[in-house]
Amino acid sequence: MxxxxxxxxxxxxxxxxxxxxxxxxxxxxxxxxxxxxxxxxxxxxxxxxxxxxxxxxRENPLEVENKVRDIVQNLTKPIAPNSQINVDLSKDPIYVSIEEEEDAGVLIGKDGQTISAVQYLANRIIAKQCPGISRIQLDAANYRQRQNEKIKQTALALAQRAKRTGKTMKTQPLTSYHRRIIHLTLQKDRGIQTKSLGEGPLKRVLIMPKKKTMRRKPEQLQTRLTQ
Incomplete structure (x- = not known):
């Protein structure tokens, strides 16, 4: 490098x-x-x-692709030795998908803990050995995409509940990546505002209904001015 x-x-x-x-x-x-x-x-x-x-x-795209693939391959080989690794450099972070049928569940782990740990280690190695390469997002059996869609649906459901009840809703502790999905999903909802809460890497997202401002009717305003 x-x-x-x-x-x-x-x-x-x-x-x-x-x-x-x-x-x-x-x-x-x-x-x-x-x-x-x-x-x-x-x-x-x-x-x-x-x-x-x-x-x-400048980094040769083929060299970058091979370096990322080798790092991920070395980390996942003990878990899924026969997996095929695809690297998409057009996305940011770099999207790395692992095609694995037999050991996909083991590779993903409970609630995605294993694949998240492998992704963390891969990014640490890349940052140390290849500082010019951006971070990667690791996926297997479309787990990330399914998880992202699930988080979006959860955000929309909590937003509807917040507007219906007038109360603040909160998510479970999430990573910065998943918190960003919540914020982006609800950013165009004029009746909702979001805010991260907590310390450390895992924080909750507060989904709060915006308070409606009371507008005076023209006749009320005129009466007040003439008093």
């Missing part, structure tokens, strides 16, 4: 040219971040500042 290297020059173009020379590649093959645009100063003397950039080679 390539690390960023810093380069300086009298301007950004010169700094980038030095980066291309260092990596022996074209500009389009580099991931470049401009740290400072530089300044010519007054008459090219006072206040002169050099431009600074940092650059590294």
């Amino acid at each position: 390539e690390e960023f290297v810093e380069f300086v020059g009298k301007d950004v173009d010169e700094a980038i040219s030095k980066a291309c020379e260092y990596f022996q590649t074209e500009r389009d093959s580099l991931e470049i971040e401009i740290l400072s645009g530089g300044s010519s100063g007054i008459f090219g003397l006072v206040g002169l500042k050099k431009a600074k950039v940092k650059a590294k080679k």
Whole structure:
């Protein structure tokens, strides 16, 4: 995994040219971040500042896919040795699905605890060994998709109950990913507001009915003004 290297020059173009020379590649093959645009100063003397950039080679998509697959394969092999792992780089986080028929239940675990643990370990390894790769979401037998749909339906049901009773509803403790699903599902409901509550990685989501503001009728407002 390539690390960023810093380069300086009298301007950004010169700094980038030095980066291309260092990596022996074209500009389009580099991931470049401009740290400072530089300044010519007054008459090219006072206040002169050099431009600074940092650059590294862009990751080859095939290499990224293979690295992610190898990491997940090594973690799941003791549980599901014959599984097929598919990596979808077009999604963020990277979506990794495990096709496994015989050992899918064992791989998922009770309430998804096993697959969540494997996902956590995989992301820790990726962060350490491949810092340029984004996080992954691990799925097996479409468990994540079914779980996401279940959470959405739960959110909608709790929202309806909150509006009907006028009371605040709350979910069970959820991960940040699942809390986000709740918030996004209900964000367009004008009669509901949501808020996370608790400490640590697992928090509940409060689903609260919005208080209706009482509007005075025109005749009531006119009477008050003439008093």
